[in-house]
Amino acid sequence: MSARDDILGTIRRSLGVSGKETIRRQIVADRLERAPKGVIPARGQLSGNALLALFKVQAEAALATVTEVASAADVPQSIAHFLRDHNLPATLRMGDDPRLRAMPWSETTLAIDHGPSGGQDLNAVSHAYGAVAETGSAVMVSGSENPSTLNFLPDNHIVVIAAKDIARDYESVWTKIRFTFGKGGMPRTVNWITGPSRSGDIEQTMLLGAHGPRRLHVIVVKA
């Protein structure tokens, strides 16, 4: 007997079931179909400026830095300022996200590279798919628009989030993912990112900049 059949067989023997029970199959199919939400914390159930304010508080508590700009056209200047303020070189890597491409990069002196990171980049910018105010988390999806390597290899990761994409809770993001990718469908990777990389593995002292970015800088585009 194959290992698969053996394991399923032992599970069924232990549970005292055959696997053919109509009721069990129906219950499981229903749960997968309906995906009940469970307990949703009241904390995130806000809207407008209050929701944005919560996102900011939570992201900063996770040691990200957050800045707000009025429109997408202000993003390049904001990034240039951020890099200058931290004495970082005026270089930037990004994928081919159309929202980023449409921004007026020529107004800055930033040297821009496109495509995934090979591990040599100091700075990268990605456009978030969404965000969750409850914990100040950015939600990224993989693809050539925003390659996953940009989330992890550069020292300084800048994430652009449209204010309207900030959700109250994780469940709202899943609803949106199902709308974008179809029920039961997923991009190769969904990353929830809550603050910059860290490790507490030496004497339980939290230190930033383990393997991922040392800085996570979030730019919220209000309009």
Added chain:
Amino acid sequence: MSLNSTSPQFKDNAARALGDVQLQKALLNVKQGFIDKRQKATERLPEFEALRDSARDIKNHTLQNLDLYLEAYEAKVQASGGHVHYARNAAEARDIILQLCKDAGARTVTKGKSMIAEEIAINDHLESHGIVPIETDLGEYIIQLRHELPSHIIAPAVHLNATQVEEDFRRVHTHLDPKRDLSEPVHLLTEARTVLRERFLAADVGITGANFLVAETGTSVIVTNEGNGDLTQILPKTHIVLASIEKLVPTLEDVSQILRVLSRSATGQEMSVYTTFSTGPRHIGDSDGPENYHVVLLDNGRSAMLGTSFEEMLRCIRCGACMNHCPVYHAVGGHAYGWVYPGPMGAVLTPTLIGIDQAGHLPNASTFCGRCESVCPVKIPLPKLMRHWREKEFERHLTPATIRSGLGVWGFFARRPALYRLATRLAIGAMGLAGRKTGRFRWLPLAGGWTRNRDLAAPQGETFQARWRRERGRRAA
């Protein structure tokens, strides 16, 4: 099963640990670090208790239908272009992973943190076949350099101090300037980051564990703070997920419920830094990500735990809260437990994986204070399960003769209430009289092992039963 269990020598291990000055210093970090942070995180979330119930119910529901959720999960992984492999035991899992690495032409393999990988001892297996495994979680990397098992399920190197790590780095990283400054923990972190960055970029295969597997979408979920798990799985051509069958949850909503209690229970964070949901290999048009995606599902005795009193242990989400709050763990650390899983969860799980004859000491190494159960995010009744192991040990006549005869003597009196009352009245009365002056005993016959490290408070001269009768009489009147 890993061949290196020292669980049968728990008592010797514990005695050595108590006398280990470095270890005792390091263990203070567990006591001081984790408890307070968890407490504050739970206080910030009024729904925390309701979420614990929700997490418990989701796990119970999944376990009751595990056969069907496994089938649904498998179908979704295959539909997304991934492959599912089943392993009945550790040896089968090792062989499957070795073959996948050989198929990928692997010379080096990076690894995210995985307790299942420790359970099946995959590193030794790969190494003996000429493939170099590289642990990338900082704590796991440190203990790999030292050829040790993790001493904690989420903080593998918690038994070490920074000076010990510095010595290891100087011993192993011989290509670096011997005069470099490693006096601060941040220097150590930066050095590990630099050394491992090259390893990430060169690896042919990345092996990660999974905190959860989602049946709805065929997704594996990892939770890390360092980002090492992500670099392990997006850079090499082949990503292998190694997970045990009880990691299944039905839906993305279900995993979101449990994630809300996981990091708060583990490190007191609102959410870990990187929570990553991976589904299949890279899509057409993707510019990065692995080209091959394999999941190795390990049983190793878990399917047989279903339908028994130990089924509840399969709810465990490996947060480490039970050991963080355990007075025995605080005293002796994780290595004393002698195998992969320490603390209260290890005391319940280890006997099922390596046998009660090997690990019988572990469920006995508990004061039954109940803190582990009170902080468990999925409400596993750990003391009850440890008690079940003690009963099984007794039934199988594995309990040492002194304990058996002691229990026999106690049982003789317990079944004769009048005699029991008389005997306890005489004993407590005598002890009360003898300890009247100081209120404590610095030494007692037959209890030298206990009084060597602390005094025993002297009884006041009256038995509990006598006082109960008196108090109840007063209250009724």
